[in-house]
Amino acid sequence: MRGSTLPAEQVEQAPPAGAPDRLVAGPPTRPRSAGWSLLGSELRVLFGRRRTWAMLAALALVPVLVAVAVRIEDPGRDGPPFLGSITSNGLFVSLTAMTVSIPLFLPLTVGVVAGDTIAGEASLGTLRYLLVAPAGRLRLLAVKMAGAAAFCLAAATTIALTGALVGAALFPVGPVTLLSGDTVGLGGYAVRLGLLVLYVALSLLGLSAVGLFISTLTTVPVGAMAATVVLAGAAQVLGQLPQLEVIHPWLFSAHWLGFADLLRSPLDLGSLGENALLQLAYLAVFGSLAYGRFTTKDVLS
Template sequence: MSPADPQPPAAVERDQLDPTDRARQADRAGASSGRPAPTGRSRGSSWSLLWSELAVLFARRRTKAMLAALAVIPILVAVAVRIEDPGNDGPPFLGSITNNGLFVSLTAMTVCIPLFLPLTVGVVAGDTIAGEASLGTLRYLLVAPAGRLRLLLVKMAGAVAFCLAAGLTIALTGALIGAALFPIGPVALLSGDTVGFGGYAIRMGLLITYAAVSMLGLSAIGLFISTLTNVPVGAMAATVVLAGAAQVLGQLPQLEVIHPFLFSAHWFGFADLLRSPLELSSLGENALLQLGYVAVFGSLAYGRFSTKDVLS
């Protein structure tokens, strides 16, 4: 083929892939000819498979871009408050930032939980299986002894890891920019008590955990939707739309009977974590609800994926 000749469609598609996705395809290339993959990912233990999944997930430009976008939010909050004192207007804790920069993290988490976290988690969860199918790597991932159930568990674990990384990114960026632009000191809790940096760090860790737990149900839904299609963009969009729809339904008084069962029902139930003494009942209730969604949609995902034709 001369340089002027057009590339075959398959070559063009490979050239347009993210570098980590091209590496993933190359990593599976030996499977079709019976040769072992260079890294042996599909032949390793569950831990090896999980580690490889996390490495691929967090090496993607898309993942880095989403984490960077989440990091920008607390920066924008801090800069906006620095320019003009909001007083008592705006989200919770916003008016407290001028007196204590540590409140930037709390404000940013409050802003991100209903919109930006579901958006990014929906993208990651929707891509879990559909992304592999669209790249043609799914069949190689399922080479024995990987197994379909283990692959689903690893994909779900990857989504959970992203949830934790997203919350940690928001919290750390908020604390750093808050300390740079505002004074810091003991944090006044909702109960009226004050805690030092150690007490604040414990509560921020619990808040990050709470946010990650809140996204478990959405992650399971995204995983299930991802098994239904080979088009990752469609699975991502459907997951994000469902996140928005759940919040809209939660605001309609006519549907009050279903409010406790929506996966978004406890997204803002973290106020008890900001009191003294610590009250963890809201975290437990949220975890119980989310695990219910994980059980239901995880089972549906396995039921669909166990019969999915990955060779066509």
């Protein structure tokens, strides 16, 4: 019938014109390995882009600049305490660089990756071909979210490792004095640094889910990226307004800088658990919104 449209869930199953009747006998089978194959392909594409490596290189510059600046000019007693700690132990470069990166640099790069997940494919005209493959919309969304989460982990790891390496190269390295006043060896600090990386990667999952949802609303990836980054900044501004204190615990940025408990002895994982629950809630809500939007839209590109 002229003017009729296929339901959204059947768009990817429509056969090409002139295809034999046997091709439309039923939906394509989706082997269990298809999801892992699609995830592997997504990770190869994501980490094969020059843009991704350029963003990771920019993040790696943060600890380098921090360490070089402290090396050139000792902040002494007039500078922030965490900068002064670097001169006595280079391992504090990782912690300092992570603290500096969380409010701006990490949300900026994660917003670019998350905003490009679906809108980027639509802009390139490859989205409908992904749906023709034995993937399905739900599986494709899950793979895109997994790719964004992998970038969050890679970004946090890049800052931590670069900070540790450049700190060890420019400053003395030894046992680390924690915020509680206790001293731990290199092994104990490595465990805490690994937990810090996990904490930061988890902290960015909520923003990634928001970016994934926004990416399903448009075919212009730059718009989705910009909107995600703006929301990251807006959430942090709202978190500083005392008049809106009632909503502070529900902002996805509420626990971004709450990793102090990981740097005390005994180790307290309470803040890590609270942060994980909040980010998973955002993942569930905005993942559902993304699925609802994505499964009801006609994919034409």
